[in-house]
Amino acid sequence: MRGVMLHAPGDVRVEEIDDPKITAPTDAIIRLSATCVCGSDLWPFRGADPVDQPMPMGHEYVGIVEEVGNEVTTVKPGQFVVGSFVASDGTCEICRSGYPSSCAHRVFMSLVGTQSERALIPHADGTLVATPGMPDTDMIPSLLAASDVLGTGWFGAVAAEAGPGKTVAVVGDGAVGLLAVLAARQLGAERIIAMSRHEPRQALAREFGATDIVTERGDNGVAKVKELTGGLGAHSVVEAVGTQESMHQAMRSTRPGGHVGFVGVNHDVTLSGEELFFSQIHLLGGPAPVRRFLPDLIQLIWDKKINPGKVFDLALPLDQAAEAYRAMDERRAVKALLTV
Numbered sequence: 001m002r003g004v005m006l007h008a009p010g011d012v013r014v015e016e017i018d019d020p021k022i023t024a025p026t027d028a029i030i031r032l033s034a035t036c037v038c039g040s041d042l043w044p045f046r047g048a049d050p051v052d053q054p055m056p057m058g059h060e061y062v063g064i065v066e067e068v069g070n071e072v073t074t075v076k077p078g079q080f081v082v083g084s085f086v087a088s089d090g091t092c093e094i095c096r097s098g099y100p101s102s103c104a105h106r107v108f109m110s111l112v113g114t115q116s117e118r119a120l121i122p123h124a125d126g127t128l129v130a131t132p133g134m135p136d137t138d139m140i141p142s143l144l145a146a147s148d149v150l151g152t153g154w155f156g157a158v159a160a161e162a163g164p165g166k167t168v169a170v171v172g173d174g175a176v177g178l179l180a181v182l183a184a185r186q187l188g189a190e191r192i193i194a195m196s197r198h199e200p201r202q203a204l205a206r207e208f209g210a211t212d213i214v215t216e217r218g219d220n221g222v223a224k225v226k227e228l229t230g231g232l233g234a235h236s237v238v239e240a241v242g243t244q245e246s247m248h249q250a251m252r253s254t255r256p257g258g259h260v261g262f263v264g265v266n267h268d269v270t271l272s273g274e275e276l277f278f279s280q281i282h283l284l285g286g287p288a289p290v291r292r293f294l295p296d297l298i299q300l301i302w303d304k305k306i307n308p309g310k311v312f313d314l315a316l317p318l319d320q321a322a323e324a325y326r327a328m329d330e331r332r333a334v335k336a337l338l339t340v
């Protein structure tokens with residue numbers, strides 16, 4: 001089958017790779033309907049993460065089950081499924097407590113790779129959720145978004161305790177940040193401040209429910225959020241970038257007693273213990289437990305109550321994956337979908 005391999009920073013190739021095979025009775029094999037390029041795929045693409053040997057790429061996926069191991073009971077061949085970017089058994093104590101992305105037996109799908117024609121899904125029962133039926137083609141981007149960026153933005157908003165009466169600020173205007181805005185709206189937030197300098201992204205943020213746009217960054221961005229919140233800071237802040245500047249911006253935009261949901265994959269972020277001590281804020285983040293939210297997110301999409309697929313502003317065939325990476329790297333695209 002064809003699949004995307006990263007040979008070195010900047011060197012994305014679509015080539016013939018081995019077909020997946022069921023090796024554990026809990027495995028499933030799916031035929032991808034669509035996959036996409038994630039902001040976190042750009043870290044090794046840019047050389048910020050090491051590339052020691054050619055690596056399979058991708059961890060977002062939707063598709064049709066082709067084959068299941070003999071212990072799989074919740075999905076069957078022919079069903080359309082959505083899964084999380086972390087495979088989880090769904091049965092260990094960590095999964096049952098709501099944190100399947102830290103499952104005691106987790107498998108990061110980025111190590112398996114899903115930018116390919118087929119993919120092996122470990123722990124199929126704990127990982128995959130079947131849709132109520134076969135989706136129309138125009139619903140596939142939204143279901144694909146649920147697999148990572150929507151689920152991650154949603155976790156950011158939940159971790160930040162977005163809800164009625166709250167002012168929520170979102171740092172980061174990539175797909176996750178934009179979908180954190182959508183999540184905050186769905187969770188009933190009163191005011192949603194999107195921090196973005198890019199006009200098309202601001203427009204999408206407003207469509208998803210942002211009430212205010214702040215274009216300033218860093219200390220100036222913090223000052224602007226404080227100005228909009230009576231000098232106190234936001235109740236809830238979602239951090240969706242993962243850099244030193246964005247973490248500082250998120251923490252310093254949060255009022256004492258407030259909550260930060262940090263879902264940007266952190267790279268070289270250092271926090272001062274003294275600042276943490278005196279900030280008196282709640283911090284919760286990490287790889288989003290997307291599987292916890294998937295059944296609800298799929299239903300919202302199925303009922304056409306949300307349309308998170310709008311974050312895809314570029315769609316290319318799998319064979320043109322290299323161009324999809326370049327477009328996202330150069331910020332010509334918010335998020336690129338790959339049709340398989």
Ligand SMILES: [Zn+2]
Nearest residue numbers: 090092095103
């Ligand atoms: Zn588990």
